[in-house]
Amino acid sequence: MNEQSYSATRAGARVALVTCAELPDLDADDQSLIPALAAAGVTAVPAVWDDPTVDWPAFDLAVVRNTWDYPRRRAEFTAWAASVPHLANAADVIAWNTDKRYLRELERAGIPIVPTTWLDPGDPTDVLDTLDAAEIVVKPAVSVGSVDTGRYRLPEQAGLAAAHVARLQEGGRTVMVQPYLADVDTDGETALLFIGGGYSHAIRKGPILTGPDVGVETLYQEESITPRTPSPAEHDLAARVLAALPFDPASLLYARVDLLPTPSGDPVVIEVELTEPSLFLTTADGAPQRLAAAVVAAVDHAARP
Structure with missing residues (x-):
């Protein structure tokens, strides 16, 4: 042809x-x-x-x-x-x-991710008692848009967190438990968007988790979105993420790399969206x-x- x-x-x-x-x-x-x-x-x-x-x-x-x-x-x-x-x-x-267990592969490849404790169905939840964090996030490994995700203060809400973990496990779901990175409350989350293998634009997502998951059925949760210019460190980490994927980045029609700030100033990966991410097309000319x-x-x- x-x-x-x-x-x-x-x-x-x-x-x-x-x-x-x-x-x-x-x-x-x-x-x-x-x-x-x-x-x-x-x-x-x-x-x-x-x-x-x-x-x-x-x-x-x-x-x-x-x-x-x-x-x-x-x-x-x-x-x-x-x-x-x-x-x-x-x-x-x-x-x-x-399945967000792909994050384990990226971590093994040297990509910094949000520290994560993984709990499969049947695993004991008493590991929550050993976590060194003021707040934690509990979410399923298969999820979209912060659905079935909750934020818990420790130790006072540890029981609610354990119940959330158990509820997900009973549904046959692998659970992720992560420290809540509080810098997101002021700095927000950075999402870098790639289209056709090249960088396109970026946005800031405002904090969305305010407390425990209350089991509300919803398709996704609304987010506060504004354009953002990523820092050199964020650009660098996003490039490293794409290079670490088990696919040729040039073969991807779209990709979104979501990063969170840390107290050290170094970003970490919270997700890499290659399936059905919002691309925030209307935020960038x-x-x-x-x-x-x-x-x-x-x-x-x-x-x-």
Whole structure:
């Protein structure tokens, strides 16, 4: 297939922007991608990942966006991803990234992460009594948007924290227990966004955890988002994270590296979002167009024999 054929394929391309039933029309930020793709000659259609009527092979590319209901059905979600002919990010990336135990691999590769105690179903919770922290965070290893996540003061809320751990374990979920890094209350969290293998923009996320998890069922929790210029140390750590991934960073349509501040001033990784991260496209001039260009490139790549 020659370059002229690629252009013809691209001009008539149809792309699925994959979402969930609770957000059938996408969230407002990702809706900005539709006109950006239209300007590039590509028709973008929201499609719900678990809708059995969707003909995934009919799309030139499926781009995972607001699939925020997968944590309780991760096996089903990763099986769906493996069944889609052309998916971004790819199914093997999704399988690796939808369980935060990937952080252990990054830590072994020398990446500084938030110190984490991992508790599998059946593990005793008395380890909470040995933690040297004024406050801790309890969350499941498979989660999105701070859902099922709580913040606890020690020792007075240790019982609530243990109950939270037990509740997650009883649901068959691996639990992460981390010290609460209080500098986030003033400095916020930094998320660096990469599109098409290159740095695009960054944002500040305000603190969101205010206390214990109260078991409210929700798709995600709202966050306070503002543009941010990352420090050299944050840029450096994000680059190290991408280099440590078990995938070629250039093959990723998008990536988000979330960092927290520490008392020493050195950032640490809290998450690396390669599956369905909010990309905060509307916070940065040109970001929807940059993602649209990366999607067009991915469509062309998928069309090659």
